[in-house]
Amino acid sequence: MAAPIIETCHVACCANRTPNVVSWGRGGTIAFGTCHSVALYDPLEKRVLTLLNGHTGRVNVVKWIHKPECASERHLVSGGSDSRIIIWEARDDKYIQSVECKGHTGPVCALDAIYLESNILVASAASDSTVRLWLCTEAKEVPILACGGDTSQVLLYVLSSGQLQRAMSLPGHEDWVRGVAWASRSGELLLASCSQDCLIRVWKLRAKCRTDARVEDDRDVIRMKEDVFEVMERGEQPAHEFAVSLETVLAGHENWVYGLHWQPPTYEGGESQQPLSLLSASMDKTMIIWAPEEGSGVWVEQVSVQE
Numbered sequence: 001m002a003a004p005i006i007e008t009c010h011v012a013c014c015a016n017r018t019p020n021v022v023s024w025g026r027g028g029t030i031a032f033g034t035c036h037s038v039a040l041y042d043p044l045e046k047r048v049l050t051l052l053n054g055h056t057g058r059v060n061v062v063k064w065i066h067k068p069e070c071a072s073e074r075h076l077v078s079g080g081s082d083s084r085i086i087i088w089e090a091r092d093d094k095y096i097q098s099v100e101c102k103g104h105t106g107p108v109c110a111l112d113a114i115y116l117e118s119n120i121l122v123a124s125a126a127s128d129s130t131v132r133l134w135l136c137t138e139a140k141e142v143p144i145l146a147c148g149g150d151t152s153q154v155l156l157y158v159l160s161s162g163q164l165q166r167a168m169s170l171p172g173h174e175d176w177v178r179g180v181a182w183a184s185r186s187g188e189l190l191l192a193s194c195s196q197d198c199l200i201r202v203w204k205l206r207a208k209c210r211t212d213a214r215v216e217d218d219r220d221v222i223r224m225k226e227d228v229f230e231v232m233e234r235g236e237q238p239a240h241e242f243a244v245s246l247e248t249v250l251a252g253h254e255n256w257v258y259g260l261h262w263q264p265p266t267y268e269g270g271e272s273q274q275p276l277s278l279l280s281a282s283m284d285k286t287m288i289i290w291a292p293e294e295g296s297g298v299w300v301e302q303v304s305v306q307e
Contacts (some may be wrong), residue, residue, distance in 0.1 A: 003069060010219070011281070013034040013035070013039055013048065014034060014062065014124070015032040015033065015034060016032075016033045016034060016035070016058055016059060018060045018061065018064070018111065019057075019058065019061075019178070019179070019258045019259050019281075020060075020061045020062070020111070020179070021033040021060060021061060021062055022062065023062045023063050023064045023076075024064075024065075025072065025262060026065040026066065026067075026071070026072055026073060026074045027047070027072030027073060027132075028042070028044065028072060028238050029034075029041065029042060030043060030045065031062045031064060031076055031184075031251065032059065032062055033058070033061070033062050033078065033080075034051075034059070035044045035058065035059070036055045036056060036057060036059060036080070037051045037052060037053050037054070037055070037059065037250045038051070038055075038059055038062055038076070038078050038088070039051055039052075040052070040095070041174060041268065042133055044212075046124065046195050047091070050094075050095065051099075052076075052078075052088055052095055053088050054097045054100075055080040055082050055084060056080075056082045056084075056184070057080045057081030057082030057083075057084075057107070058081040058107075058260070059078055059079070059080045059201060060079055060081060060107060060108055060109055060231075061079045061082055061108060061110060061111045062076065062077075062078045063076070063077050063078075063088060063112060063113060064076055064119060065077060065113045065204070066112070066114075066264070067085075067115060068115065068266070068272065069267055069272075070266060070267035071267075071297025073090075074088070074089060074090045074093065075087055075089055075098070075113075075120060076088040077111055077122055079108030079109070079110075079112075079124060079126075079131070080107070080108060080222045081107040081109045081206035081230075082107075083104040083105060083106060083107060083108060083110075083126065083128075084100060084102055085100070085101035085102075085104075085105075085108055085111065085122065085134065086101075086122055087099040087100075087101075087113075087120065087136065089241070089258060092162045095229055097137055097235075099120075099159075099286075101122065101124070101132075101134045103128040103132055104124065104125045104128055104130065104132065104298045105126075105128040105290065106127035106128035106129075107127050108124055108125070108126045108205075109125060109126060109127060110124065110125040110137060110179075111123070111124050115202055115296055119135065119136055120135075120136040121133065121134070122134040122135075122136075123145055125147065131147050133145070133164065144156060144157070144158050144167075144189070145157040145158075145164070145204070146180045146182065146191055148176075148177025148179065148180050148191075148193055148195075149175045149176065149177060149180065151177075152171070152172060152173045152176065152177065152195070152197075153166065153169045153171050153177070154169070154170040154174055154177055154180060154191070154193045154201075154203070155170075156168045156169075156170065156244070157167055158172070167242075168227060168244060169189075170193070170201075170203060170244065171195065172201050172246070172249075173195040173197050173199065173201065174195070174197040174199075174278050175197040175256075176194050176195060176196045176259040177193055177194070177195050178194055178195060178196060178256065178257065179190065179193070179194045179257075179258060179259055179260045180194075181260040181262050181278075182262075183274050184224065184265075184274055185267075185274040185276070187206070187207075188204055188205065188206045189191055189204070189205040189264075189292065190202060190203070190204055190205075190208070190247065190276075191203040191204075191205060192262065192278055193258050193260075194257035194259070194280060195256075195257060195261050196228065196256040196257075196258075198251070198253045198255060198256065198282070199249055199250065199251055199253075199257070200245075200249070200251075200257055200260065200278070200280055200290070201246065201248075201250075201251075202247040202248045202250070202278070202299070203244055203245070203246055203247060204209075204246075205242060205243070205244050206242065206243055206246070207241070208231065208241055215229045219255075224241040226244060226245045226274065227243070227244045227245070228241055228242065228243050228244075231275040234264035238287070248292075248298075248299040250278075250280070250290050250301075252288055252290075252301050252304070253280065253282035253286065253288065254282070254284040254286075255282050255284035255286055255307075256282060256283040257280055257282045257283075257284035258281060258282065258283065259279055259280065259281035260263065260278065260279070260296040261278070261279045262274070262277070262278055262279075262283075263275045263277035263279070275291075276291055276292055277289060277290070277302070278290045278291070285306060285307040286304055286305065286306050286307075287304070287305045288302075288303065288304050289301075289303040289304075296304065
């Protein structure tokens with residue numbers, strides 16, 4: 001008598017109850033933390049494709065590493081309560097554990113990662129009250145880093161004279177800052193921050209040029225107040241100046257705002273196009289999409305989704 005064949009007919013799992021534990025890739029695959037694993041889910045086939053096992057504690061945060069040309073991702077980063085960070089790489093239609101970062105002494109609660117040429121830079125925050133930068137291979141530069149915490153301020157760090165230094169503090173929030181998100185548009189950077197004060201603040205960062213001095217001397221020109229910080233290159237070369245100004249304050253949630261995501265950029269005509277659309281999630285069980293009006297440019301609530 002032949003032995004019966006046992007096949008898997010259904011796998012049931014749910015996402016861990018932590019912010020930023022779900023990430024939707026540009027290739028359509030959804031990655032989320034479930035218990036001690038990372039699950040890859042295909043929304044078209046409505047099934048879990050595979051489980052990535054490597055953490056020994058709950059997975060708290062998952063993030064696809066987006067490519068600048070908006071192509072499908074090949075790397076995924078995850079952080080867990082085991083204080084570890086794992087970078088997963090796609091090889092031969094499978095995801096394998098490529099790099100493991102050890103150094104935190106508490107659960108990892110926030111992650112972000114970008115490509116620097118052929119290298120990967122990972123920024124992580126943990127409950128050990130530290131923020132760490134991990135460089136998988138050698139790189140020529142480190143971009144600006146934004147951090148939020150229990151000081152009610154957004155802290156900006158830049159690489160100056162070969163060292164990571166705090167450049168500026170952005171005040172305004174009146175409670176813990178729960179999330180930050182970057183977007184790049186027309187040579188400027190947009191930084192969105194959300195807080196337990198139920199508000200969202202959007203900041204604009206730009207590189208100052210020599211013509212700015214002449215404009216500032218014109219008293220008839222009305223401009224938003226800007227804070228300026230300098231970045232020194234290696235060898236004490238002349239500093240670059242950057243200006244930061246408040247773009248808008250968004251009020252609409254009735255409880256803590258703990259998650260932010262910009263709409264992913266599109267790649268058209270050989271250039272990246274960043275839509276000005278921001279998604280927020282709150283403890284009031286609502287998600288809101290914010291965008292500026294075409295005529296006035298004022299940021300308003302476009303869509304609100306409740307539980």
